[in-house]
Amino acid sequence: MQSNNKTVYSILFIIGTCHLLNDTLQAVVPAMFPILENSLGLTFTQIGLIAFTLNMVASVMQPFVGMYTDKRPMPYALPIGLGSSMFGMFGLALAPNFWAILASVLFIGLGSAVFHPEGSRVAYFAAGSRRGLAQSIYQVGGNSGQALAPVITALILVPLGQFGAIWFTFIAGLAVLFLIYIAKWYATQIDHSPVNVKARNGSGERDKRLSKAIKRALIVLVFIVFARSWYKNVISNFYAFYAIDRYGVTIAESQGYTFIFLLSGAVGTFLGGPFADHFGKRNVIIFSLLAAAPLALVMPFAGPVMAIFLLALLGVIIMSSFSVTVVYAQELIPGKIGTMSGLIVGLGFGMGAIGSVAVGSLIDFIGLTPTMMAAAFLPLLGLLTFLLPSDKNVREWYGG
Known part of the structure; x- marks a missing residue:
């Protein structure tokens, strides 16, 4: 059994690598959309249903997986x-029609729903006293995997077509091998973990006033995740179209804007954890949204070169709170590590899926430029962060 205060970096780097591999598998699905449209003659409605199925299964199931594994x-x-994701990738490479694609994506989504809350729990166990850093190492793997989508499209799927997805079954197999090792270590942590002692002791001794304060804090966190997820998806899903329309760039060049934002987001995800360990989680969450707000407001008026710098800054700043909100939620209810991880990360996926549909409809209704301008106000919801209890107050609630 590791010391409670010792950070187990070997486990953190392995689980972070597995997160990268898992989210790379997820990134393959949207990266394949142009390929599937050509090879299977899919309609945009069918493509939308595939994206919705992947995101909703991967998000909605996460809190339920977390609740179950908190108890067992x-x-x-x-x-x-x-293994479920590996099976889904194999099906994706060979699928002859829309329904086979949808079934394959379902297996990939289920695999992701299981991985995220359990992977976050492993990071918590291996964190020692550096929970922010540990969660950042874990989460930056996922963000890096998502950022690989444009590269996957250009290097693998364009030359190889739909069958090119078969190569990602080997990536999934590699992740399975890593996770067997992780599972053996994880099993040694469970019985003696102070987190599980808290979970077994329950929370019946908390008074009603404390319970209300926790509920209020969770509601605020939901709105923060909403603002960040919607804005992130506006940029990652629709800014390429904006760049084509406003700057006259090619489709390939427009992908560069998305890649810059996603890559800098991965950097921000990593930096946020260590900053939270030093400056406090609530402070980093406040900075993440409020510092991003003026940049977001300027973004629709930037030229093609300035936009690259703004996107890089925005990615770093707004995603710096991604891992931090997970740790904050875990410490808010310490006996429910899996549930809180599944709720916050799963909510991010779910909000992103709903946001993509809503923003797409808004673009059809009022146009691309007015929608980008309206979305620029989303980070201002970060003002709600001032309603969150401070890190010190949360520690005092549990005698820390």
Whole structure:
């Protein structure tokens, strides 16, 4: 058993790598949309249903997986989950029609839903006293995997077509091997973990006033995740179209804007954890949204070169709170590590899926430029962060 204060970096780097591999598998699905449109003659409605299925299954299931494993820890759920994704990738490479694609995506979504809350729990166990840094190492893997979508499209799927997805079954297999090792370590942590002692002791001794304060804080966190997820998806899904329309760039060149934002977002995800360990989680969450707000407001009026710098800054700043909100929620209810991880990360996926549909409809209704201008106000919802209890107050609630 590791010391409670010792950070187990080897485990963190392995689980972070597995997160990168898992989210790379997810990134393959939207990267394949142009390929599938050509090879199977899919309509945009069918493509939308595929994206919705992937995001909703991967998001809605996460809190339920977390709640179940909080009560009955299942270390080997991690390799089993990636096994489901591996099966889904194999089906995706060979699928002859829309329904086969949809079934394959369902398996990929289920694998992701199992992986995320359990992977976050492993990061929590391996964190020692550096929970912000640990969660950042874990989460930056996922953000890096998502950022690989434009590269995957250009290097693998364009030359190889739909069958090119078969190569990603090997990536999934590699992740399964890593996760078998992780599961063995994870199993040694469960019985003696102070987190599980808290979970078994329950929370019946909390008074009603404390319970109301926790509920209020969770509601605020939901709005923060909403603002960040919607704005992130506006940029990652629609800014390429804006760049084509406003700057006259090619489709390939427009992908560069998206890649810059996603890559800098991965950097921000990593930096946010160590900053939170030093300056406090609530302070980093406040900075993440409020510092991004003026940049977001200027963004629709920037030229093609200035936009690159603004996107890079925005990605770093707005995503710096991604891992931090997970740790904040975990410490808000310390006996529910999986549930809180599944809620915050799953909510991000779900909000993103709903946001993509809503923003797409708004673009059809009022146009691309007015929608980008309206979306620029989303980070201002970060003002709600001032309603969150401070890190010190949260520690005092649990005698810390």
